[in-house]
Amino acid sequence: MNREELESLALGERERASRFSCRFLCCAGTPCLSAGGAAVRKALEKAVEGKNGNSSVEVMGTGCVGPCSRGPLVTVVTPGEEEHTYEKVTPQAVPEIVEAHLEKGVEAASVPSTVSRDSSFFTKQQKIVLETSERIDPERLESYVAQGGYSALARALEDMTPEEVCEELVTSGLRGRGGAGYPTGIKWKQVRGAQGERKFVVANGDEGDPGAYMDRTLMESDPHRILEGMAIAAYAVGAEQGFVYVRGEYPLAAERLGKAIRAAERQGLLGDDILGSSFSFRIRIRMGAGAFVCGEETALMASIMGRRGQPVPRPPYPAQRGLWNAPTLINNVETFGSVPPVISRGGDWYSRWGTDKSKGTKIFALAGKVCQTGLIEVPMGITLREIVFDIGGGIPGGGAFKAAQTGGPSGGCIPASHLDTPMDYESLQELGSIIGSGGLIVMDESSCMVDVARFFMEFCMDESCGKCTPCRSGTVQMVRLLEKIKGGRASAHDLEKLEELCELLKATSLCGLGQTAPNPVLSTIRHFRHEYEAHIEDRHCPAGVCSMPH
Amino acid sequence: MAEVTLTIDNEKVSAREGQNLLQVIREQGIDLPTLCHLDGLSERGGCRLCVVEVEGSSRLAASCVTAVREDMRVTTASDRLLRYRRMLVELLFAERNHVCSVCVMNGNCELQSLATRFGVDHLRYEPLYPRLPTDASHEKYTIDHNRCVLCARCVRVCDEVEGVHTLDIMGRGVSSRIINDLNQPWRASRTCTACGKCVQVCPTGALYIKETLSAHVEKRPDLPRRIVDARKKRVWNS
Numbered sequence: 203m204n205r206e207e208l209e210s211l212a213l214g215e216r217e218r219a220s221r222f223s224c225r226f227l228c229c230a231g232t233p234c235l236s237a238g239g240a241a242v243r244k245a246l247e248k249a250v251e252g253k254n255g256n257s258s259v260e261v262m263g264t265g266c267v268g269p270c271s272r273g274p275l276v277t278v279v280t281p282g283e284e285e286h287t288y289e290k291v292t293p294q295a296v297p298e299i300v301e302a303h304l305e306k307g308v309e310a311a312s313v314p315s316t317v318s319r320d321s322s323f324f325t326k327q328q329k330i331v332l333e334t335s336e337r338i339d340p341e342r343l344e345s346y347v348a349q350g351g352y353s354a355l356a357r358a359l360e361d362m363t364p365e366e367v368c369e370e371l372v373t374s375g376l377r378g379r380g381g382a383g384y385p386t387g388i389k390w391k392q393v394r395g396a397q398g399e400r401k402f403v404v405a406n407g408d409e410g411d412p413g414a415y416m417d418r419t420l421m422e423s424d425p426h427r428i429l430e431g432m433a434i435a436a437y438a439v440g441a442e443q444g445f446v447y448v449r450g451e452y453p454l455a456a457e458r459l460g461k462a463i464r465a466a467e468r469q470g471l472l473g474d475d476i477l478g479s480s481f482s483f484r485i486r487i488r489m490g491a492g493a494f495v496c497g498e499e500t501a502l503m504a505s506i507m508g509r510r511g512q513p514v515p516r517p518p519y520p521a522q523r524g525l526w527n528a529p530t531l532i533n534n535v536e537t538f539g540s541v542p543p544v545i546s547r548g549g550d551w552y553s554r555w556g557t558d559k560s561k562g563t564k565i566f567a568l569a570g571k572v573c574q575t576g577l578i579e580v581p582m583g584i585t586l587r588e589i590v591f592d593i594g595g596g597i598p599g600g601g602a603f604k605a606a607q608t609g610g611p612s613g614g615c616i617p618a619s620h621l622d623t624p625m626d627y628e629s630l631q632e633l634g635s636i637i638g639s640g641g642l643i644v645m646d647e648s649s650c651m652v653d654v655a656r657f658f659m660e661f662c663m664d665e666s667c668g669k670c671t672p673c674r675s676g677t678v679q680m681v682r683l684l685e686k687i688k689g690g691r692a693s694a695h696d697l698e699k700l701e702e703l704c705e706l707l708k709a710t711s712l713c714g715l716g717q718t719a720p721n722p723v724l725s726t727i728r729h730f731r732h733e734y735e736a737h738i739e740d741r742h743c744p745a746g747v748c749s750m751p752h
Numbered sequence: 753m754a755e756v757t758l759t760i761d762n763e764k765v766s767a768r769e770g771q772n773l774l775q776v777i778r779e780q781g782i783d784l785p786t787l788c789h790l791d792g793l794s795e796r797g798g799c800r801l802c803v804v805e806v807e808g809s810s811r812l813a814a815s816c817v818t819a820v821r822e823d824m825r826v827t828t829a830s831d832r833l834l835r836y837r838r839m840l841v842e843l844l845f846a847e848r849n850h851v852c853s854v855c856v857m858n859g860n861c862e863l864q865s866l867a868t869r870f871g872v873d874h875l876r877y878e879p880l881y882p883r884l885p886t887d888a889s890h891e892k893y894t895i896d897h898n899r900c901v902l903c904a905r906c907v908r909v910c911d912e913v914e915g916v917h918t919l920d921i922m923g924r925g926v927s928s929r930i931i932n933d934l935n936q937p938w939r940a941s942r943t944c945t946a947c948g949k950c951v952q953v954c955p956t957g958a959l960y961i962k963e964t965l966s967a968h969v970e971k972r973p974d975l976p977r978r979i980v981d982a983r984k985k986r987v988w989n990s
């Protein structure tokens with residue numbers, strides 16, 4: 203396929219879609235499917251059969267819409283009319299919806315469409331990476347192409363040199379979305395400049411933070427976007443082979459990526475001589491096996507090579523010596539997902555969003571004690587208050603916001619007094635937290651911060667690979683100390699020991715897991731020291747979570 | 753290779769570019785403690801005892817996996833470092849069942865001597881007392897997991913020097929354990945050549961030759977380096 207053929211494929215698909223007098227878009231992401239989305243889709247297909255001559259009505263699966271806790275979601279698109287999105291659709295409600303839209307008119311619907319696009323849940327978001335997610339059938343390449351898919355790759359291959367592609371990424375200010383926020387363009391340049399007969403590109407889809415599902419959603423909703431981002435990266439750094447490392451618990455993501463890779467290869471968008479150029483690039487999928495630490499880049503590479511998934515000291519960095527000792531570019535799935543818009547619309551355009559040092563948009567998985575949970579994409583620099591109260595609709599049951607945990611087990615909490623903090627890499631770091639990969643857990647007064655710290659510390663203990671002493675053995679001791687505090691059995695001396703262990707792990711651990719494991723403890727001590735003291739001195743848990751001796 | 757000049761504990765030192773920092777520090781006569789490092793084996797960077805301060809870097813560097821650089825300023829024994837090392841040794845003691853008085857290595861054990869060196873005379877951390885097995889099925893050797901510090905010297909010598917890779921690590925975190933082949937009794941191992949190298953490099957009483965008496969054990973942790981030198985440089989010296 204060449205560029206013209208790509209364009210005509212897009213045109214053909216858009217024309218096909220415009221022929222339908224009515225389209226039922228069923229969200230086919232994991233949250234909607236697990237709420238019964240597959241049965242709803244079947245019921246829809248059955249209900250439209252024979253109606254309106256059938257052929258002019260389409261039922262299709264799409265990527266994620268966002269308000270995941272309200273699924274299954276069905277959006278009805280009728281040309282020239284307002285769109286309607288129905289929530290918590292059951293197979294029983296389907297005939298009503300179909301009848302209303304195909305026969306009686308929407309006003310007659312006894313099932314109200316309750317997801318309003320004018321609500322601040324949608325209007326406060328800025329969707330760049332997820333822009334087309336809910337319009338795309340993740341299982342059909344044409345559907346992605348119709349939304350402009352692969353045109354960024356075509357542009358890069360035909361109009362830009364690899365150096366220019368790297369430069370565009372530098373201009374965009376895009377920083378790695380996997381947690382550390384390393385500037386993507388600079389990393390690409392390093393891999394491009396590294397000496398090596400062959401090079402590799404790896405997409406990190408191991409996503410293991412509790413409560414986070416940004417990357418799963420992207421891989422499930424828009425798999426071709428990841429592949430396109432990787433192909434652009436491969437062209438920029440000079441790689442011919444890529445891997446997507448998918449977390450073992452994400453079978454649907456792997457299945458859709460697999461389908462997408464085969465479809466792209468058939469169309470000459472991956473494989474040899476892509477889009478008629480001399481550039482060749484292949485992608486293979488590797489599945490994780492349930493270890494959080496395999497998200498760490500050196501452990502991830504070990505796992506890809508069939509070794510024990512355990513970190514090794516850096517340097518050498520993957521960019522110098524990675525897979526099979528070849529220079530390797532590792533980026534997060536969301537980072538790759540941000541690449542096509544940067545290339546098609548330009549780095550300058552992308553850098554219009556965000557703050558001085560944190561550009562663009564970030565996807566968060568909004569969870570916990572907030573009225574509207576779900577997957578959101580917001581401009582960097584938005585305040586936590588806007589996320590929790592405008593997008594999330596505030597705390598349910600009139601409760602009070604207590605804190606939000608960002609960055610999962612490597613991050614920390616942001617207390618109510620800092621609700622107006624802009625969400626960017628630097629501001630959060632100053633507060634003792636991190637943007638992280640995008641998990642955002644809202645807590646109200648019913649959460650005990652010591653309990654929260656123990657939860658994350660236990661997670662790190664369970665996920666420690668065991669290679670280095672401080673993390674392997676220190677996390678166990680820290681969990682024990684936190685349990686002692688929770689049980690009202692601790693002394694002020696125990697708190698000191700805990701803080702000293704935090705210092706040890708930060709300073710001496712081999713990899714990021716151990717180095718950042720103390721963060722939840724440190725940040726809860728920093729912002730909620732009085733709660734620790736209440737447990738220790740008064741044998742009292744202010745939130746009433748921990749059981750204390752009488 | 754180019755020469756570089758660096759500063760170690762306020763002394764100017766010259767070294768070859770890219771040389772291992774631990775090696776350079778030891779060449780200065782500084783007895784930097786290590787547990788997982790062993791001359792002749794690949795570096796693991798696991799025990800973290802050899803961490804040092806490098807000026808200008810907020811993180812400590814494990815010297816065994818750090819290359820020397822021009823103008824590097826290294827501190828090997830600040831109060832903070834000594835405190836961390838002591839904590840690491842304490843954590844190792846708390847992790848398994850190190851009852852020295854009934855150990856064959858009592859008096860010759862590297863962990864024990866680290867404890868003496870850092871003045872660890874009691875444990876500030878809660879001992880975990882894990883229930884761990886001892887595999888005495890091999891005709892010559894015993895592995896007692898209660899005394900293992902997971903330095904993986906045995907794993908590396910078996911793989912890199914003996915070349916058979918009988919030993920490896922199973923599990924993760926604090927439940928990591930050294931295994932033979934696919935976690936079989938040692939006797940059942942079809943790859944083990946009974947060479948005994950693993951026993952010779954073990955820093956504690958986790959691996960020992962059967963029927964040895966306490967205080968009579970002398971291990972040969974210098975073995976890997978001698979063998980590697982013999983193979984590569986064709987020299988055999990001590």
Ligand SMILES: Cc1cc2nc3c(=O)[nH]c(=O)nc-3n(C[C@H](O)[C@H](O)[C@H](O)COP(=O)(O)O)c2cc1C
Pocket residue numbers: 377378379380381382383384406407408409410411494495496497498499500532533534535537639713714715
């Ligand atoms: C314990 C640990 C777990 C990690 N897990 C992930 C992960 O699941 N996904 C990810 O993209 N990066 C993860 N990272 C970060 C990666 O090591 C790496 O920095 C990242 O994939 C680089 O991509 P980026 O520059 O696009 O962010 C993890 C790091 C650590 C220390």
Ligand code: SF4
Pocket residue numbers: 495513665666667668669670671673674711712713714715716717
């Ligand atoms: S910090 Fe933890 S996860 Fe990382 S190498 Fe050390 S033991 Fe393994």
Ligand code: SF4
Pocket residue numbers: 906909910914916917918919943944945946947948949950951
């Ligand atoms: S005796 Fe030799 S071959 Fe057998 S496990 Fe030990 S080092 Fe490996």
